Amino acid sequence: xxxxxxxxxxxxxxxxxxxxxxxxxxxxxxxxxxxxxxxxxxxxxxxxxxxxxxxxxxxxxxxxxxxxxxxxxxxxxxxxxxxxxxxxxxxxxxxxxxxxxxxxxxxxxxxxxxxxxxxxxxxxxxxxxxxxxxxxxxxxxxxxxxxxxxxxxxxxxxxxxxxxxxxxxxxxxxxxxxxxxxxxxxxxxxxxxxxxxxxxxxxxxxxxxxxxxxxxxxxxxxxxxxxxxxxxxxxxxxxxxxxxxxxxxxxxxxxxxxxxxxxxxxxxxxxxxxxxxxxxxxxxxxxxxxxxxxxxxxxx
Numbered sequence: 455x456x457x458x459x460x461x462x463x464x465x466x467x468x469x470x471x472x473x474x475x476x477x478x479x480x481x482x483x484x485x486x487x488x489x490x491x492x493x494x495x496x497x498x499x500x501x502x503x504x505x506x507x508x509x510x511x512x513x514x515x516x517x518x519x520x521x522x523x524x525x526x527x528x529x530x531x532x533x534x535x536x537x538x539x540x541x542x543x544x545x546x547x548x549x550x551x552x553x554x555x556x557x558x559x560x561x562x563x564x565x566x567x568x569x570x571x572x573x574x575x576x577x578x579x580x581x582x583x584x585x586x587x588x589x590x591x592x593x594x595x596x597x598x599x600x601x602x603x604x605x606x607x608x609x610x611x612x613x614x615x616x617x618x619x620x621x622x623x624x625x626x627x628x629x630x631x632x633x634x635x636x637x638x639x640x641x642x643x644x645x646x647x648x649x650x651x652x653x654x655x656x657x658x659x660x661x662x663x664x665x666x667x668x669x670x671x672x673x674x675x676x677x678x679x680x681x682x683x684x685x686x687x688x689x690x691x692x693x694x695x696x697x698x699x700x701x702x703x704x705x706x707x708x709x710x711x712x713x714x715x716x717x718x719x720x721x722x723x724x725x726x727x728x729x730x731x732x733x734x735x736x737x738x739x740x741x742x743x744x745x746x747x748x749x750x751x752x753x754x
Contacts, residue, residue: 464667465583467635468596475600476574478628482603483567485625486610493618500615508548509609514562515569519547522569525586529595533585540589597639604632608695626687634659638668640723648719651682652690681716685709
């Protein structure tokens, strides 16, 4: 992840500090907890075979599933090993707790939020930039912590689709910040020198990766230069997570891609981490330049 002289290596959102990251991720937790408290956990979601119960169960902390503690342990052990099989883990956890009561499920969600609070308050700051094995590869611990905001925003949209209150705009932006940070981290980790902007009508987030790490910055509303994917925040998250087909969204002009050739420079990230959040959007560039360009509308 970082070279020995890590003081000169940039670590994306971690460089903004724990207070900033904590503000985004804990706000996302609070919003999701409010959604979970309001939704019928027995309601089916748009995820095949998953009710709201399964969505919430796999985001909780259980005696047999302590995701953040596992990440911290990985960092302390040097960040070695292989990423866990996320599908197998989800299947195991949701099967074990599919009959948990509503009170137990909500308590498990609160425990996971509390684990994040404890990390931010108690663990040494040096751990923030230490590499840990996460589901998409090796990431700094604080990037994994912020990555919860992406998952909470996406699954918040899943709950909204089955009757929960809408995901607040700030949580959607937190999810995009996490997406930009993780993509930048993985790009830097593969030696990819590239970047892109995730743009929405309310503004967005840009990341740039290079040999000295990666940066993430907030961008204001308006036209952005260089490689970018532009759409409403919820649609960007749904395209990044595979809930919406980005090629179809582009063809229907719901999503706009700028400088697809620049986006294609990020293709090595998808090859190195096939399950990366945002992979469907990055694959869009390869598919479009590979022959579908005449069918799709894109702008430089």
